[in-house]
Amino acid sequence: GENVEQHPSTLSVQEGDSAVIKCTYSDSASNYFPWYKQELGKRPQLIIDIRSNVGEKKDQRIAVTLNKTAKHFSLHITETQPEDSAVYFCAARRSGYSTLTFGKGTMLLVSP
Amino acid sequence: GAGVSQSPRYKVTKRGQDVALRCDPISGHVSLYWYRQALGQGPEFLTYFNYEAQQDKSGLPNDRFSAERPEGSISTLTIQRTEQRDSAMYRCASSLGSSDREDEKLFFGSGTQLSVL
Numbered sequence: 001g002e003n004v005e006q007h008p009s010t011l012s013v014q015e016g017d018s019a020v021i022k023c024t025y026s027d028s029a030s031n032y033f034p035w036y037k038q039e040l041g042k043r044p045q046l047i048i049d050i051r052s053n054v055g056e057k058k059d060q061r062i063a064v065t066l067n068k069t070a071k072h073f074s075l076h077i078t079e080t081q082p083e084d085s086a087v088y089f090c091a092a093r094r095s096g097y098s099t100l101t102f103g104k105g106t107m108l109l110v111s112p
Numbered sequence: 113g114a115g116v117s118q119s120p121r122y123k124v125t126k127r128g129q130d131v132a133l134r135c136d137p138i139s140g141h142v143s144l145y146w147y148r149q150a151l152g153q154g155p156e157f158l159t160y161f162n163y164e165a166q167q168d169k170s171g172l173p174n175d176r177f178s179a180e181r182p183e184g185s186i187s188t189l190t191i192q193r194t195e196q197r198d199s200a201m202y203r204c205a206s207s208l209g210s211s212d213r214e215d216e217k218l219f220f221g222s223g224t225q226l227s228v229l
Contacts, residue, residue, distance in 0.1 A: 006154075032216060043203070043220040044155065089154045093216070098143060098209075099168060100218060102154030 002027040004092050006103030013080050014111055021106045023090035024072040032093040033073045034100070035064060039086045047088075048075070080110045116221035118204050124227045125194055133189045133224045135204030143209030144187050145218065146179055149201045155220075158202075161187060162209060194228045201225050 003026040013019050025033075034049035050057045050064045050073065057064050061080075066073040077084055087107050091100040117136040125131050137144050143162055147155035157171040163184040172178070176194075181187040191198055203223040207216060 004154075034218070036220075043222050046217055046219070049217070091154075097168075098160055098162075099145070099157045099171075100155075101157065104154050105152070 002030060002092055002094055002101040004090060004101050004103040006090050006106055008106060009104065010107045010109070012109045012111065015080060015082060017080055019077045019080050019084070019108055019110075021075045021088055021090070021108070022072060023074070023092075023103050024070075025092040025101075026071070027092070027094050028068075028071065029094045029096075030092040031095040033064070033066060034091050034093075035062075035075050036089045036091065036102075037086045038089065038105075044089060077108075080108075082110050082112050084108060085110045116204055116206050116219055118202075118221040118224050120224055121222065122225045122227075124229065126229050127194060127196060129194055130190065130192045131194055131226065133191075133202050133226070135187045135189070135206075135221060137185065137187070137204070137206030138219060141206035141208055141219075142184075143207045144181055145205040145207075146187070146189050147203045147205060147220075149203055149223070151201075155203055158189070191226075194226075196228050199226055199228045 006023045031052035036044035037047045038044040061078050063076045087105045089105045090103045093100050119134045145160045146158040149155045159169040159179045161181040176192045179189045201223045204221040205218045
């Protein structure tokens with residue numbers, strides 16, 4: 001089955017800096033890659049997603065890039081703010097399947 | 113409803129007891145998923161329904177775990193003869209599940225925190 005690796009496990013940045021979280025996947029048939037943000041004690045919430053026919057997608061301060069050849073995708077957050085502090089999960093879904101396989105998460109800490 | 117609703121929010125039980133966890137998906141969502149999330153880990157897939165049909169149960173750890181969605185809406189995850197290793201956050205998620213690609217988006221509930229003593 002699909003295997004998703006996520007790095008780093010923790011990331012500390014200063015407010016205003018950029019943050020990058022990287023994920024790799026194993027199944028070349030995967031074609032949907034969402035990112036979830038989970039604040040402490042809250043449910044995971046979808047923040048951005050990308051499909052395999054697109055190389056990059058942006059939504060204000062967040063962007064996701066996808067390299068199908070290398071089987072990796074990344075989340076980029078610019079001009080970080082303290083409220084960006086949370087655990088971020090990447091996930092992948094294989095074409096024709098409905099289940100998402102998640103990475104282990106990255107704890108992002110943004111210091112004022 | 114406004115979102116995916118799960119109950120109870122917390123469940124403490126003694127080893128060997130059976131527990132039933134309930135999920136009420138977003139109104140109109142065809143697909144319903146159960147995930148388990150250990151502390152500091154990503155959600156781990158358990159099982160998935162399309163309407164009332166259980167399409168995939170490959171993630172259920174063993175035969176003590178079962179799930180149903182008899183009327184294609186509310187779902188119940190049942191764990192029989194609970195063990196301490198079953199302690200975790202159990203999360204339900206739903207999606208529209210139609211052929212429209214936008215309907216693939218998964219929305220999670222707040223979860224049920226299960227503690228087996």
